Amino acid sequence: MKTRLPLSLLAALLAVAVPSTTIASGTDLGNVMFVGDSITHGVNSGSYRWALHKIFADNGISCNAEGVNTGNNSGGVTAGTSYGGQVFNNKHSSQSSARAWEISGQRYGGRFNGSNIDNWLGHSGTKTNGAAYTGPTFTGADTPDTFFLMIGTNDLLSDGNNATLGDRIENATNALLGNMDSIVNSMLTANSSANVIVMTLPCWTTHGNANSDATHAAVNTYNDSLKSWGQNKQGVSVIDVNKGMIDVASKTPFYGVGSMFNAPGKDGLHPNAQGDLIMAGNIAKAMGYAGRSAGQQRKAVSDLAVNFHQGGQAPAWTGVQDLTDVGFAVSNVTVSSAGISLGQPGSSMISHTWTEGTDLSGGFTFDFTLSLGDGAASGWNVSDQFSVSLGNGSFYGTLNICEAYIKWGDTILYSMDMSANTDSLRMAYVNGNEQEGLKGGYYIWLGDMLIGEALSVTSGSAINGVIIQYDGKGNAIIKDLALDGTGSYAPTTSGLVNKDNAFISSGSGNAGGGAPQGNIVWPEKGFTHVRDGLACSGDFNARSMADSSTGKTGNSVSATITSGSATHIYGNSGNYTGDVWLTISKEGSASNWYGAHGAGAYQNGGTLDGSAYLRFTDSAEGGSTVFGAVNSTQVTGNVYLEFSAEKASFGTFTNTDASSVVGSFESNIGGNVDIVINSGTFSNQVMGGIFSGNDKTIGGGTHVYVNGGSVNGDVMGGGLTGTIDGGTNATVTGGVISGSVYGAGKGDSIMQGSSVNVTGGLVKGNVYAGGTSGSVRGNTSVTVTGNSAVLHNGSSWGGISGGGSGGTVSGNSEVRIKDLASGTAAYGFDKYAGAISGGTNVSGNRTLILDHVTVNSFQASLSDFTHVSVVNRTNTTLDSLGGALTLTIESGSALTLAGASDLTSLVLGENAALTLQALTAGSVIVDITGTSNYTLSLTEIPANLDNIKFLSNGVLYDAQMTTDPQANTAMIFAQVPEPGTATLSLLGLAALLWRRSRKISH
Incomplete structure (x- = not known):
């Protein structure tokens, strides 16, 4: 329970329209x-x-x-x-x-x-x-x-x-x-x-x-x-x-x-x-809150790319030429300081065509304000239509408006007297992002209130921009025209109370949309020399080609390959000082394998005294394995590999431990290795570590992100051999992985732990914080967040382990299941019924953390844990603790333990609740230090309580029991001295009221 948050609704509120001065309620x-x-x-x-x-x-x-x-x-x-x-x-x-x-x-x-x-x-x-x-x-x-x-x-x-x-x-x-x-x-x-x-x-x-x-x-x-x-x-x-x-x-x-x-x-x-x-x-x-943004950045009319805005300091309009000056074509309209008047004899029309070459991939937006007709004064005219059609040359959508209705095609979205309207109307095509629950389609706002969501498109190339038409005889006045082909934008609002935590879709395609996890921003300037439009062939060195074509050498170079077909492509080879940025886009392809830095087969590729960045975008094609560094003496900085070409396909160069992407082959890397997969097809495994070279080292850590695409094999943060001085990680937010996900590798030595994070995507194998062999020094962890992740191969559930399928882990392991709610989606994680293990190869403690889990019955089979922690308003039922002998239930959380428990130590936070449906332990200590209100229930009444003790501030107290024989339940609490006794800091027994034992399901 929280302190009351003021809603700030007007005391005399008789209608939904609230003045803009209304103070928004809390966040x-x-x-x-x-x-x-x-x-x-x-x-x-x-x-x-x-x-x-x-x-x-x-x-x-x-x-x-x-x-x-x-x-x-x-x-x-x-x-x-x-x-x-x-x-x-x-x-x-x-x-x-x-x-x-x-x-x-x-x-x-x-x-x-x-x-x-x-x-x-x-x-x-x-x-x-x-x-x-x-x-x-x-x-x-x-x-x-x-x-x-x-x-x-x-x-x-x-x-x-x-x-x-x-x-x-x-x-x-x-x-x-x-x-x-x-x-x-x-x-x-x-x-x-x-x-x-x-x-x-x-x-x-x-x-x-x-x-x-x-x-x-x-x-x-x-x-x-x-x-x-x-x-x-x-x-x-x-x-x-x-x-x-x-x-x-x-x-x-x-x-x-x-x-x-x-x-x-x-x-x-x-x-x-x-x-x-x-x-x-x-x-x-x-309530004073802003309307929906549909995950889009909010922009004012005046900030859109093309606008004909009457507000602010804009001069009075003098005629049609004002519209044509900003690229609008007009027919049968008049323009004055009051706005643009349609409804002249014949057909009235205003149009604007996207500038050739406009990139509409981030969606597009059109904004206007309209007052139409005279309302009910002479009867509602619902036949004369004002229409706005907005499209990109491949599809479009049409908003139709009459005196009484705002419609999408023939479907009414909102009913109002349009003659009295003063709110702007905004149409935007939003690409959507199914992973985030955001559906693609047209979105319509009236003011800042969303009145049309993910509306359907009409196929056809007749409209490549916006067309406004009105064939009616009434009065139609529009103003504040604006449009933008660079993105889809929601209206601005005064009711946004928590901007920093507002949802901005990663798939929105505009500047506020953010990038997929792991993506870095590709610089637009700061290079010593830039060479775009390179055609590749043979054994192709992109940096060398950029040097020769620009007449400059050294420092940072950016090269873009747009055509040709090579047997090998390198960002750079030989000795070089500076950063190398290589983009393979459009028609660039290679029949064999790539290296961000390196040389031909088993050659000494020299040293790159800097960092290497390689990305595949647009319609780039694939080839064989992509290496961050190959046959190189050393890359002193970082290596970054990004795959954002949807139709690209990557194979392998060997049948033994076949791999499509590897951080290093026979190369030392001084910094970090980051591999980001946003799209594309990968025929074999992806590894962030070293494929070959027992004596090779990655000085930093490795991180593999899978945000999309399809990987026909395992995804591993580590590699096959060598040493990684930092930690290793694999993060999955989307895509399909036919194998398993490992935080570590298949034989390397990882010096600072390994981890896995899963928030989405389909994993057909298992999820391991560790690896298949080799050693992990330090701790391991795996975190699965939300209900979007799917661990299923079509016939059986995958498993989750805080350790690995082999190798050794010298530290502790942690498995965290976070923000999980009950549901019925087929194969969704809320239905998860596989095995969750602390890891049989972990030498230290093995902890399961249920973090805001509100699944009615958590069905996973638990094993190999030494401790279970229940936090952040978790409320669920477990069949067992997976061998754990200690349990912590933090403030406000509740747990029903259905199976027999051998608990030896239990910590209860304020307002925590635990129901034990069976208890077999010979001795249990319940720590209630600092806790004044808790619930501990047993469904089988014990013969005596000698083996249950309560600990508070270092002092042990006997247990006391209140029973309900009819329900065969018992409430257990501390038998403490009389209130006021200084030896116990509890607030007394008044708060320890009997609560009937029940299976908690809320």
Whole structure:
């Protein structure tokens, strides 16, 4: 539980539009509980909770969702799905058909198995029907800090004949608000500083009950009463979710836009993904947060590459020539200081074509402001269309706008009076990055609110730029035109409260998108001499060719190969001082193997007194093995190899330990070796270390990154032979690896430990922190983060080891499973059921760390561990501790241990919880030093407690037991002296309340 974070919602908030001066709420909402019915539960969508999750990720806002249920009512988003690095655990306290009177506990209705808000928040152990409540409770460190409450649709529409709701709306409203009051009181009793956010009931179209106009009007009347109630209810903020979802042109009041609801006419009540997007945007805006960025850098209109901007200090417009001056073509428009006026007799059009050679690979953006027509003054005109088509010559998308609707093609995205619009509209094509959960397609913003997400493209080359057309007779005024072909950009906003932690996609392709892990920035200047457009052939020395063609020698050289075919390509050979940067792009290829520095087979390649950098980009082709240094005396600096050519294919030069990429062959390297694989195909293993040369040394460390591509073999941070003075590492964020991943190598000596990090990609083999043979001095570690990583070969699970499949590790090992949530994705790591080992070849301690793991039942088979640590709000169940005799549960975490345990030492942090379903140890010491509130439960009542002792500040105390014979459970705690005795620093036994033992699943 956290200290209350101010939401800063206006006390008189009656609509979702919040003034820009509203102070944004904090960046950490703490524990969050969503309470409601099927609209929150999710019907054929992820519910607005998933859309809100993405808003939080885009803006660097953190929270921990929790609740009595997981998943959606039907369809929807799998628990464990990640967006922008943030896992959606899909936890909530909502259920299909739920009523407010049911959640408040006033009456029994069968949903939630008869439980209610008082049960969930620990106020009562008795359900509404009188039965004992045994489900999860959210107290102590789990107490919610923020509540989202949306309930009442079923109370109004399903409890009685809704055709008569208009006649009885006053009594129905009073009853519903009474239950709302009770629910909120329970929330504030649990946490008086909690943010309680109550949402209005969403509009709808029609559903199976064939609702009357009066029914729609009645629910709208209830919402007005709800807002008034919220103004007078301390600690409550009411947010209207309906702006943009209500069909402004409909004759039926409070009638929803059909494209935003599930199966209109049959269902029509439950929002679909588009409706969820709009509702979540309204919620975030009312809370004072920025809208979605879709992982894109935010840019103002004036910062886009081409703009015709009326704001700021721009002079008054004088005519069409102003537009043509910045590259726009126009037909039947007039330009004045008020804007660009369309709707002249005939067809009005404005267009702009991308400059030839414009690189659109990072996406593209178009921005404008539009006011259209006269609204409802003379009846809604929904036939005259204003259209904007934006494309790159291969595909395009079209935004259509009339007086009442903003549409993608024929699908309505947002409904509003366009004659009163003052917000800018932004269209951007976003490449997307599936690994980050960001889908590609067109994105549409109204102001800073995202109203269209990953919209489909239309194939065709007719549009290579932007075309604006209007064939209507009404009044259409546009202004602030801007476009940019260098990237896809989200609008700027005043509501961004945590910029440094906001999600920026690595695949966005713009300057703010970042590069794949391990990539370095290729310099644009600083070279002594540069030679581009080289044609390669034979035994090709790129640096020498650059020297001869520029007439300069020495220091740093940059060379680019764009054509030809060589038998061997080197960045450099012989003796040379300076750095060598070699790019192989376009048509450059080689039939044999490469070296960033070296010479022909078994020749002395001399010394490079500097660093060697080699990269493959664009449409470069491959060849055989790529070496960082080959047959070289020494490279004194670093070696960097980057593979970013999607169609390139790399083979091997030998059948023995066949390799496609190697850090060194018979060469000393004084610095580090970094190998980055972003794309391409590799027919054999990839090694960061030394392939040949027992006497060879890499003076620094080695690091292999796999961000994409396909490797038909193992990925190893180390090599076959020689010595690596630093540490070795392999990092996997994407791609497909048909073999295993090793932090170390196959026979070399690694002096400062080895490690593996996995956050994504498909690994068909196993993951080892160590190697297959050789020696690792120091410690080893393997970290698997999130649910995106897949360890499966199609028929069986892979394993994870803190050691290796062979060789020796002289230090300790650590296996860390991090940010893992329950889900149902096939082969996703949340379903992982393989073997996790501390490493049989590790001579020191072997530790398993479960770091923010909220998997209901962690199914992996554990072995060879000496210690297990549970940290960072982990809440899960283990079958065993894998042989570990010591266990630490840090503050706020909880663990249920299902199998027999031979624990000898246990450390419990503040608000930690452990349930032991069997205990076989002869003697257990429980360290509670500095801990005043903990839970230790046994499901089998021991005959005596002589063998369980509690340790606090160096003093041992006997155990005391409170039993529940009916449930065959026991609560064990320290038998301490009377409160006030100086020998024990505990706060007393008052906090050590009995909690019924249960399998913790929240």
